[in-house]
Amino acid sequence: MSDxxxxxxxxxxxxxxxxDSLDLTVGGGEFVTLLGPSGxxxxxxxxxxxxxxxxxxxxxxxxxIDVTDKPPQKRKVGFVFQxxxxxxHMDVARNVGFGLRMANCEKSLREQRVSExxxxxxxxxxxxxxxSQLSGGQQQRVALARALIVQPSVLLLDEPFGALDKQLxxxxxxxxxxxxxxxxxxxxxxxxxxxxALSMSDRIVVMSExxxxxxxxxxxxxxSPNSRFVAxxxxxxxxxxxxxxxxxxxxxxxxxKGASIFARSPGARKGSTMTAMIRxxxxxxxxxxxxxxxxxxxxxxxxxxxLGSIVQVSLELEAGFSLVARQTNSxxxxxRRLETGQNVAVRIPPExxxxx
Amino acid sequence: xxxxxxxxxxxxxLLAITALVITFLIAPLAILVIQSFTAxxxxxxxxxxxxxxxxxxxxxxxxxxxxxALSLLLACIVTPCSLAIGTMAAFGLNRGxxxxxxALYALMISPMVLPHIVLGLGIFRIALELNISDSMLAxxxxxxxxxIPFVIITVGASLQxxxxxxxxxxQSLGASRFxxxxxxxxxxxxxxxxxxxxxxxxxxxxxxxxxxFLATYSRxxxxxxxxTLMFQVKPSIAAVSSLTLAVTAGxxxxxxxxxxxxxxxxxxx
Numbered sequence: 001m002s003d004x005x006x007x008x009x010x011x012x013x014x015x016x017x018x019x020d021s022l023d024l025t026v027g028g029g030e031f032v033t034l035l036g037p038s039g040x041x042x043x044x045x046x047x048x049x050x051x052x053x054x055x056x057x058x059x060x061x062x063x064x065i066d067v068t069d070k071p072p073q074k075r076k077v078g079f080v081f082q083x084x085x086x087x088x089h090m091d092v093a094r095n096v097g098f099g100l101r102m103a104n105c106e107k108s109l110r111e112q113r114v115s116e117x118x119x120x121x122x123x124x125x126x127x128x129x130x131x132s133q134l135s136g137g138q139q140q141r142v143a144l145a146r147a148l149i150v151q152p153s154v155l156l157l158d159e160p161f162g163a164l165d166k167q168l169x170x171x172x173x174x175x176x177x178x179x180x181x182x183x184x185x186x187x188x189x190x191x192x193x194x195x196x197a198l199s200m201s202d203r204i205v206v207m208s209e210x211x212x213x214x215x216x217x218x219x220x221x222x223x224s225p226n227s228r229f230v231a232x233x234x235x236x237x238x239x240x241x242x243x244x245x246x247x248x249x250x251x252x253x254x255x256x257k258g259a260s261i262f263a264r265s266p267g268a269r270k271g272s273t274m275t276a277m278i279r280x281x282x283x284x285x286x287x288x289x290x291x292x293x294x295x296x297x298x299x300x301x302x303x304x305x306x307l308g309s310i311v312q313v314s315l316e317l318e319a320g321f322s323l324v325a326r327q328t329n330s331x332x333x334x335x336r337r338l339e340t341g342q343n344v345a346v347r348i349p350p351e352x353x354x355x356x
Numbered sequence: 357x358x359x360x361x362x363x364x365x366x367x368x369x370l371l372a373i374t375a376l377v378i379t380f381l382i383a384p385l386a387i388l389v390i391q392s393f394t395a396x397x398x399x400x401x402x403x404x405x406x407x408x409x410x411x412x413x414x415x416x417x418x419x420x421x422x423x424x425a426l427s428l429l430l431a432c433i434v435t436p437c438s439l440a441i442g443t444m445a446a447f448g449l450n451r452g453x454x455x456x457x458x459a460l461y462a463l464m465i466s467p468m469v470l471p472h473i474v475l476g477l478g479i480f481r482i483a484l485e486l487n488i489s490d491s492m493l494a495x496x497x498x499x500x501x502x503x504i505p506f507v508i509i510t511v512g513a514s515l516q517x518x519x520x521x522x523x524x525x526x527q528s529l530g531a532s533r534f535x536x537x538x539x540x541x542x543x544x545x546x547x548x549x550x551x552x553x554x555x556x557x558x559x560x561x562x563x564x565x566x567x568x569f570l571a572t573y574s575r576x577x578x579x580x581x582x583x584t585l586m587f588q589v590k591p592s593i594a595a596v597s598s599l600t601l602a603v604t605a606g607x608x609x610x611x612x613x614x615x616x617x618x619x620x621x622x623x624x625x
Contacts, residue, residue: 052524072527073535085525089543098539099529150529 002027002064003154003186004049009058011044011210018044020210021058026154029184031177035197036207037233042190043158045207049188050079050156063153073102078147078155078185082162084139086131092118092142093127099150117145120179137168144176148183155180155187161196173200194234198222206230228275228356237324238278242355244268251350259297259319263353275356280312280326282352285334286345296345299323301338311335315346385601392594399591410595420596423580430576431560433492434499438556439549441500442507447537449508450515461512465505475501476569483570490572498570499560506559507552514548515541554611558604 004026011019019041026032034042047053049060051072060068067075086095097114105113118124121141131139140160147155160176161169177200180187191197197204198218206213206221206229214221214230225231231239245260246253252268254261254276261276268274286296299315302322306329313335315323325346327335338344391399395407414420449461467475479498483489518541526536542549564578571579581596 050524050528071533072524073530073532075528077528079525079528081521081525083519083521085519085521087522087526087540087544098526098531102526102530102535102539146525146529 003062004188005059005061005064006045006049007059007061009045009048009055009060011041011048011053012056017210019048019055022207022210022212024205024212024215026186026188029181029186030202031180031187031189031200033189033191033197033201033204034207035191035194035204035233036213037192040207041210042192042207044210046156046158046188046190049154050077051075076150076153078150078152080140080143080147080155080157080160082159084131084143084160084163086139086142086146088131091128091130092123092134095131095142096146096149098146103150113149117149120148121145136164137172140164140172144179148185153186155185157187157189159191160189161191161193169196176200206233208233223279224354225277225356231275231277231356236277237280240276240278240321242274242276244270244272244274244355246270252355254353254355257319257321259317259321261297261348261353262350263355264350265353265355268355277354277356278323278348279352279354280324281328282349283323283325284347284349285325286347296347299344299346301340301342301344304335304338304340313338315344317346388594389598389601392591392598394591394594396591399589399594410591411599414592414595414599417592419575419580420577420592423575423577426574427561427577430492430495430499431557433496434503434560435553435556437496438500438503438507438560439553442504442552442556443511443549445504446508446511446515449512461508464508467501468505472502472565476566479566480569489570490574494570495567495574495576498566499563502563502566503556503559506555510552510555511545511548514545518545551611554607558607562600562604 002025004024006022006024008021008023009019010017010021022041022045024032024045034045036042044053048055049062051067051070051074055068058068059066062075062077072079087098090098093111093114096117097110100110100113115124115127118127121144123138123141123145126134126138131142134142143160157176161172164172173196189197189200198221201218203216204218204221205215208229214226216224221230222234225234225236228239240256242254242256242261244252245255247268247270250264250266252263252265254263254268254274256276263276297317297319299317301313302316303314305312305314309329310326311329311333312324312326315325317323323346325335327333329336334344387401391401391403392410393406393408394400394403395405395409396403445464449457449464476498479494479501480489483494483498486493488494522540522544523536526540527533531539562578563576564582567576567579568582575583577596577600581593584590584593
């Protein structure tokens with residue numbers, strides 16, 4: 001049984017198509033993220049599920065019931081807004097109890113469930129505070145409790161971490177995911193932050209211009225992007241046009257600006273032009289300058305960036321293109337010892353090259 | 357220092373001008389109020405003797421009582437109607453289609469800038485045609501034309517800063533559209549509603565020109581004051597004016613005090 005089913009949903013604003021025949025099914029308590037740059041249609045999609053935007057065509061089903069023509073209050077969805085949208089004239093307990101009040105829930109039962117919901121998000125000690133007296137993280141917890149108390153079939157989250165600083169964001173990520181797992185509630189999450197999407201999701205939908213560019217698990221999306229757009233959006237830095245020179249025995253020889261590199265990537269046709277993606281963390285450093293027989297390539301260090309847990313080096317290859325390499329900052333990391341201007345030999349393992 | 361000196365001079369100048377403006381605004385009122393406490397049978401300033409004679413006279417006079425009652429009744433009918441219609445108009449202007457919104461807004465608040473004589477004449481013609489002149493059926497809609505714009509402006513301003521996602525949140529929690537507005541939007545824009553209501557009340561209570569066109573035998577308080585003035589200038593006029601002033605000033609004070617409280621409660625309570 002699916003909790004949310006989006007069937008070829010289209011949303012047009014005049015001539016602009018915000019969402020272009022999108023299909024997506026979410027169910028079984030999974031956490032699905034709509035990821036994409038601003039204007040890709042991810043929020044419009046979420047709002048269509050929430051009932052705030054009416055699709056131009058297509059159907060929305062929640063718990064196997066067609067809700068396309070139903071208003072938000074008839075959909076049983078829990079929506080957490082970007083700015084939390086807490087009611088400023090009600091204290092925390094009344095905010096959380098609002099959904100039960102609308103359902104004409106009896107007062108004593110309501111109070112009991114409010115206190116349960118508040119202790120679930122560890123806010124029970126602040127029940128009589130007003131929203132304006134709460135920090136960003138606390139407001140978010142209240143918004144979550146308020147959305148969850150009505151026991152919705154699906155939780156919809158619209159960039160809920162946008163207003164938090166980085167440390168709190170990382171913390172809330174874990175907290176939200178733990179809570180979501182323990183409740184087993186199917187969740188649709190919207191973000192433009194790849195890290196958020198990768199760390200939290202069971203599945204990610206990368207969206208571009210209203211369409212799903214790729215749908216897959218975080219590792220599939222990160223390691224095997226199916227297009228240049230997805231690769232670039234997921235933060236891959238080494239993306240080149242290449243010419244397929246030779247295809248044999250699972251190994252493909254490609255040429256990037258005249259430099260020959262081997263790739264172990266299926267689906268290449270000899271003579272065709274493709275996009276090569278080389279993952280920075282897979283580039284190896286040879287100890288000395290390359291000998292004639294080795295697969296190593298001569299390069300010079302153009303710049304070095306110290307990022308704490310990792311060290312990133314930009315390399316200028318003799319063939320005339322630059323490459324970013326990244327290593328974990330350990331005692332043995334070669335990048336730690338490299339200086340700008342130094343000549344090095346790098347090896348690009350065929351497994352590290354992906355052809356798109 | 358040059359800079360400090362010039363700014364001090366500027367500050368003093370500002371103070372002087374402000375004092376002057378306030379004096380010009382307040383002085384006539386102050387003189388009127390002082391005169392109303394005269395014990396003589398004529399108006400003079402300063403009064404040779406003081407007493408509450410004219411207040412007693414006004415409060416026991418049937419003419420003044422009837423006209424005050426009519427004005428109060430009128431304002432009490434106009435205020436809720438004005439608030440309801442104006443609030444709905446403000447919602448429409450805030451939520452409706454963008455196209456033509458500005459023009460519609462300008463049209464709806466235009467009674468504020470139109471000469472009241474023109475409005476009065478127009479409404480009078482209509483009232484004559486409908487044969488409702490000199491009745492509440494004419495007075496109430498006539499007053500509404502000039503009070504509704506104030507509600508549109510005050511409620512509209514509140515709606516402008518209202519975050520619509522709160523209404524959406526209420527809806528996704530099971531509230532109907534009306535329920536969301538009732539439980540969430542209206543309480544949040546309450547300062548705008550209160551301001552609109554008080555404006556409506558004061559304007560209706562003080563309205564003279566349009567009512568003058570419509571009334572034949574009915575006397576609202578401003579009409580009674582006017583007809584009294586036509587015949588004689590007695591201290592009773594000063595007493596009535598002072599009482600009217602007290603009502604108006606009192607309501608304005610509530611308005612300002614409430615605004616302050618609402619502003620603070622957002623943070624503290």
